[in-house]
Amino acid sequence: MFHYAFMVHALLAAGFVAVLSGLVGWFLLLRAEAFAGHALGHVGFTGATGAVLLGLKPLVGLVIATLAAGLGMGALGARLARRDIAIGMVLAFSLGLGLLFLHFYVAYAAQATALLFGNLLAVDRGTVIALAALSLVSLLALGLIARPLLFAAIHPEIAQAAGINPSRLGMAFLALAALAIAGAAEIVGVLLVFTLLVGPAATAQRLSRRVTTGLIIAPLLALAEAWSGLVAAYYTGWPVSFWIASLSFAAYILATLSRPALA
Amino acid sequence: MTGPRMTDPLPIVRADNATLAHGSRVVLAEASFTLVPGEIVGLLGPNGAGKSTLFRALLGLIAPRAGSITTLGRPARTGRPGISYLPQQEPNGQFLSAWDVVAAAHAGNRPGLPWRNRAARAAIDAALAETGAAGFAQRPFASLSGGERQRVLLAQALAGQPRLLLLDEPLTSLDPAAQAETVGLLSAIRARLGCTILVSSHEISPLLPVMDRVLYLARGQAALGPVDRVITGPVLSGLYGAPVEVLRAGGRIFVLPGEAPAALHQAV
Ligand SMILES: Nc1ncnc2c1ncn2[C@@H]1O[C@H](COP(=O)(O)OP(=O)(O)OP(=O)(O)O)[C@@H](O)[C@H]1O
Ligand SMILES: [Mg+2]
Numbered sequence: 001m002f003h004y005a006f007m008v009h010a011l012l013a014a015g016f017v018a019v020l021s022g023l024v025g026w027f028l029l030l031r032a033e034a035f036a037g038h039a040l041g042h043v044g045f046t047g048a049t050g051a052v053l054l055g056l057k058p059l060v061g062l063v064i065a066t067l068a069a070g071l072g073m074g075a076l077g078a079r080l081a082r083r084d085i086a087i088g089m090v091l092a093f094s095l096g097l098g099l100l101f102l103h104f105y106v107a108y109a110a111q112a113t114a115l116l117f118g119n120l121l122a123v124d125r126g127t128v129i130a131l132a133a134l135s136l137v138s139l140l141a142l143g144l145i146a147r148p149l150l151f152a153a154i155h156p157e158i159a160q161a162a163g164i165n166p167s168r169l170g171m172a173f174l175a176l177a178a179l180a181i182a183g184a185a186e187i188v189g190v191l192l193v194f195t196l197l198v199g200p201a202a203t204a205q206r207l208s209r210r211v212t213t214g215l216i217i218a219p220l221l222a223l224a225e226a227w228s229g230l231v232a233a234y235y236t237g238w239p240v241s242f243w244i245a246s247l248s249f250a251a252y253i254l255a256t257l258s259r260p261a262l263a
Numbered sequence: 264m265t266g267p268r269m270t271d272p273l274p275i276v277r278a279d280n281a282t283l284a285h286g287s288r289v290v291l292a293e294a295s296f297t298l299v300p301g302e303i304v305g306l307l308g309p310n311g312a313g314k315s316t317l318f319r320a321l322l323g324l325i326a327p328r329a330g331s332i333t334t335l336g337r338p339a340r341t342g343r344p345g346i347s348y349l350p351q352q353e354p355n356g357q358f359l360s361a362w363d364v365v366a367a368a369h370a371g372n373r374p375g376l377p378w379r380n381r382a383a384r385a386a387i388d389a390a391l392a393e394t395g396a397a398g399f400a401q402r403p404f405a406s407l408s409g410g411e412r413q414r415v416l417l418a419q420a421l422a423g424q425p426r427l428l429l430l431d432e433p434l435t436s437l438d439p440a441a442q443a444e445t446v447g448l449l450s451a452i453r454a455r456l457g458c459t460i461l462v463s464s465h466e467i468s469p470l471l472p473v474m475d476r477v478l479y480l481a482r483g484q485a486a487l488g489p490v491d492r493v494i495t496g497p498v499l500s501g502l503y504g505a506p507v508e509v510l511r512a513g514g515r516i517f518v519l520p521g522e523a524p525a526a527l528h529q530a531v
Contacts, residue, residue, distance in 0.1 A: 030356050144374050151371025154364060155419075157350040161322040162372045163342025209360040209403050211367070211377055 001234055006121050010240070013123045014226040016135035017183040018196055022222030023142060024180040025201030026214055027173065030153045034198055035084055036073050036174065039091040040181045041193040043069040046094040048115050048185070049101035058115060059130055062182040065094075070178030074171030118189035118241040120230065131183055138179045145172055150211065187226070188241045195241075196222050199248030206255040221251060273336050275300055275427050275459040276321060280330035283313065283320050290316045293330060294485040296478060298459050300426075303449060304487070305470040306463035308480035309520075314463040315351055317480070318429050321461075322348055335426060342372070347425035349416050351432050357405035361396065362387065364404045365419040390422040391415070393455075394448055410441030417448055421456075428452070430462040434469055442469040449473055467494060468515040494518065 001007050028037050047065020048058035069090070076083055102112050114122070123131075142149075152159035152169055160166055184193040204218035229243035236243075276298035283291040290313035298304055306314050319325050320332055323340040332339045334346060354364050366379055366387050379387070391397045396414040399407060407415065413433055420428055430449075434442045449460055450473040464470055467477070467490070477494060478487045481502040486493050493499075494516055499507040503520055510517040 032355070143376055147370075147375050147377045148372050150367050150377045154354050154356045154359070154367040155350075155371075156355070157352060158348055158368055159371060161324055161341055161346075161348050162368075164372050205358055209358060209363065209401075211359065211363045215377075 001231070005125075006123075007230070007234065009123045009125060009128050010120045010230055011227060013128045013131045014120060014187050014230055015223060016132050017180070017187045018200075018222035018226035019219040020135040020138050020142075020180045021184045021193075021196040022200045022204070022219035023139070023215060024177050025197040025199075025222075026204060026218040027142075027146075027149055027153065028177055029198065029201050029205060030150075031170075031173070033174070033177070034194075036087055037177055037181060037197055038194065039073075039087045040066045040069055040174075040178050041185055041190040042091045042098075043094045044182055044185045045115055045190040046098040046101065048190070049098040049105070049111075052111055052115075053101045053105055057127070059127060059182065059186050062185050063134070063179065066178035066182045066185075067175055069094075070174040070176075070181075071171055074167070074174040114189070115185075116189050116191045117239065118185075118187055118192060120187050120240045121233075123186070127186065131186065134179050134183055138176050141172070141176050145169065145176075149173055188244055192241050192245050195245040195248040196226065199245075199252055200225060203248075203252045203255045206252070206259050225251065273300075274298060274333075275335060276461070277333045278330070279332075281320070281327040281332050282329040283316050283325065284328045285316070285325075289328070289483055291480065291485060292483040295330075296485060296487040298427075298461065300459055301453060301457045302475040303453055303460045303462065303470075303473050305467060305474040305477045305490075306461055306480070307465075307467055307477055307518075308463075310465075312480040313483070314480060315431055318348065318350075318431050318461075318463070321427075321429060322346065344423075345426040346429065347420035347423045347427070348429045349420050349431060349433060351435075353412075354404065354416070358403055360401050361404045361407060361411075361415040362391065362400040365391065365400075365415060365422060368419050369422055386422050387418075390418040393421060393452075394418040408441075409436050410438075410444060413437065413441070413445050414448070417445070417452070421452060424456065426456075426458050428458050428460045428462075430460065432463050432465070434464050434466070439469070443472075446470060446473050467518065471514065471516065490516075 028034055044062040044066045047061035051058050051061025073087060076086065105111060148164050148169060152164050152166055156166060181193050184196045188195055200222035201218045203221055204214045208214045208217055225244055225247040229247050230240055232243040233240040274297040278294050278296050280293045280295055282289060282293055308314055320327060321334055321339055334343060369379065369383055369387055391400045394414040394417045396418050399411055433445055437445060446469055453460055474490060476488055477490050478485060479493050479502060482504055484502050486498055486502055494509055496507060496509050499509065499518060506521060508519045
C-alpha cells in the first residue's frame, strides 16, 4: 500500500486536513456556525469550477472563494438578524453559478463529480505541499486565537466587556474555517465537508464535556476516520469519500447511543 | 440621597449628569449618583427601564451620550480589571461541564491555547468552593438546576477577584428558597472581598435582607437612596409620573403602579 505514491500522497493530504478540520469543527459547533460552514463549502464549489475554467487548480479557486466568503460572513456579524437567510441565498446562488462554469467546461461530468465528492486518490505532490502549508498556517492562527475564541463563544457579553472585539474575532475565525473547508473540500468534496468538519467534532462533543479532552478527541477522530476510510477504499475499491462519510456517521451514532443526551 | 459615605475619596462608580441612549431613544437622562466601596445596591425598575443599559455603560460597552461615568476612579472602559459582570443572558456551550464554563472566562482575552495552568485551576476551584458549587462542577452545565447555575455563574464572577460586581437579574427564574440562597451568597461575598455589588431585580423583596441602598430607574429618571426613603408612594409616583402605591406586608414590599385595588388593601 505504501509503495504507491498516490496512497502516500492521499494519506498525507488527508492527515493534515483531518486534524485541522476536527479542531476547527469543534469551535464551529460551539459557535453555532455549522450552517455558515456548510455554505462556505458550496461557495468553494463556485471558486473551484471558476478556477478550472481558467485553467487553474481547483484548490486555488476553493481557497480564494471560501476565504472571501468567510471574511464576508464574518463582516455581516452574528448581530445581523436573518444572517442565515442571507447565507442561504448566497449559497444557492453560488451553486447555480458553479453549474454555469461547469457548463462551459468540456470534461463536465468527471470534473463535477470530483469537486462534489472529492478525488483523494488523484492528489499530487504539489497539492500535498499546498494542503500541508494551508493546514500549518491555520493551526498556528487557531492556536493564537483559541482562548479568546472559547471565551467569546461561551460568554459573548462578558468577553466583549473584557475588551474582546467580537466582530474582528468572528471574522478571523471564519477566515480560518474557510481555509479548513477549502482543504476538506479538496479531500472529500464540497458536498461532504461535514464528514470531516462537523462529524468528528459532534462526536467529540457527545463523548466529552471537557474543553481539553474535546479538543484532543475531535482531531484524532477526524484523522482516524480519514485514514481508515482511505485504507478501506484501497481494499474494497469503493470511493474514499463514501468510506470517510460512513465512518464519520457511524462514530456519531455510536457516541450518541453510548451517551444518550449528555445535556 | 447624600449619605455620609458619599464623601469617600474614591467612589467605585460615579455618574455625573450621565445621559444614556440607544439611537434617538433616551434611556436615562442626566443621572447623577455615586456607589461607595463595599455596599450592596439593588437596581430596580420596570421592564425596559434601562437596567441592562446602565450595566453596559458601566462596563464601557456604550458611551454616555452626555455627562460622564467613572468606574474605580477612571472613565468607564472595556477590559478594566477589578470589574466582574454577570449578564442577563445564559452562557452558550452548555454541554460543557460547569467547571469548563467557568474556566472559559478566566483570563479569557489572553491569546493562546485554552489550557489553564495550576494557579488558574486552583483559583477556579476556590471560587467554585466558595459559592458551594464544587459538588456539581463536573456535571454538564445544562443539567444543573436554576439555583445551581447561579452558584456556578457567581463563581465565575468571583474568580476575577472583583472590586465591583455587576449582576443583571441573577434571581429571575429562581424559586423563593433559591433566591434566598443566592442573596445569602451575595452578602458572604461582600463580607470576604469587600466589593461593591450592583444587582438588578424585578422584585425588591428578596434583596431586602442584604441591600444597603436602592437605585430605582423609571422613565429615564434615577433615584438612589435607602429603601425606606426611595421605595415610597411619593418618590416612585414622581419617577413614574403616575400614581404608584407601595404596600408593605410581612417583611415584603409590593410596588403597584396605579392605585391599588381596594380588595388588595383589605387583604394586606
Ligand atoms: N441595542 C439596542 N438598540 C436599541 N434600543 C435598545 C437596545 N437595547 C435596549 N434598548 C432599549 O432601551 C430600553 C432599555 O432597555 P434595557 O434592556 O436596558 O432595559 P431593562 O431595564 O434591562 O429591561 P428588563 O427588565 O426587561 O431586562 C428599552 O426600551 C429597550 O427597548
Ligand atoms: Mg435587562
